[in-house]
Amino acid sequence: MIKRLLIVIPSYNEETALPKLLYEIKATTFLHSFVVVPVVVNDCSKDNTEAVAKASGETVVSLVNNLGIGGAVQAGIKYAKRNGFDYVLQMDGDGQHPPSEVNKLLQAALDTNADVIIGSRFLNKEGFQTSLIRRFGIKYFHWLNRILTHKSVHDTTSGFRLLGARAIKLAAAYYPDDYPEPESLIFFSRAGLTIKEVPVVMRERQGGKSSIAGFSTLFYMTKVTLSSILSYVRKI
Template sequence: MQPAKPNILVIVPCFNEQGAIAGVVRDLVAVRQREGYQLDVLVVNDCSTDKSMDIIRTLPCLYLNLPVNLGIGGAMHSGYRYAFLHGYDIAVQMDGDGQHPADELPTVLEPILKQEADISIGSRFINREGFQSSFSRRVGIKYFRWLNQLLIGKTIHDSTSGFRAFNQRTIAIANNYYPDEYPEPESIVQFGLQGLRIKEVPVRMRHRQEGVSSINTSRAFYYMLKVSLGILFMYFRLVNKRAD
């Protein structure tokens, strides 16, 4: 008898992605059929003000329609709680703007399926193929690489990547607490301090198909400062908790 296939939930946070969300879901459904995954797609509509929710209702996916805008951290926390409460084995985050190609999903899943990691992060900076992000964002990512090395002793090349997969252990931790405003870089420190195995895999990414990033050159320094404070707060809170 073959072992049962893991139940996978792909969580797609969506805020005003009316031009991209249908393509993201349909590409994921195509990968599910091609790879034979036991996979559901959950779109978390973060109180979009465009026609995103009207489109989501027509798509072959599950969805949560949040009554208020929670931001990316709150939207993903909602998705991880759904994954935890419904007993999924693996939860994957993929952006709703079309930046993460669904064809790269098997690459991100592989370390989890092989039980080589608790968290798998799709990185655009290992093979340096595809879209490499803006200059200001790359500067910030290099800074967070240094900060992660300092605080948890791990080198993460793409700490702001929103293309990642969690196993059940990580889902349970994210269900209890997940950072709100800048969850990707902050959660790396959270998971590192909790002894989870983090592995990066090389993926290609595209330019976002819809919307504009909130992190531009003029906001880059403010972003780095604010995220640094959030990371340090989390670091000292968890270190003190372990010491108690």
């Protein structure tokens, strides 16, 4: 049975990396059991992100206000739910997630029937492993997630993830606003969804600038910690 997959690409000021990423998606041969449709969610970018996305011929959803990564991803998830897609794949607009790795997540979904599939940099430790300070933060969130959910997810901050029907339904109704990856895993776990990790190879961002650098790293860790704890105690 053919499944419909929506690739949601949240993008804020990604005019440099986005054209290459969209070209790679077009050039990729995905598993034959999937019909793949990319959509770029332009999060009120200040550069030419919207123009280069439209020039590629792909569907573009342009937000009138900047919602942050979580709001942009949720906009794509709502689009998928409204249009009857079976799966949503989140792929960052900065080019860190090679389209050639997508089939690993799709095959894992077919093999395990898990609700959420996480593409992990750290299972096989191949490809770009990010900076030392970020690896420390990721390990910290690994243990925080383990304490709160009793589940072990090594790459909790990975934005390379596949959502099935149950996860789409939940995330369309609620999804964390800023830096949603670690918190959403706690939310999904508490809702009884199954979460699996598969090893993938990632690369450095292909353009643009990260919103998490320098002092903002400490702010990020503090905010996500508090949000994760609140997500753990909130009613679902």
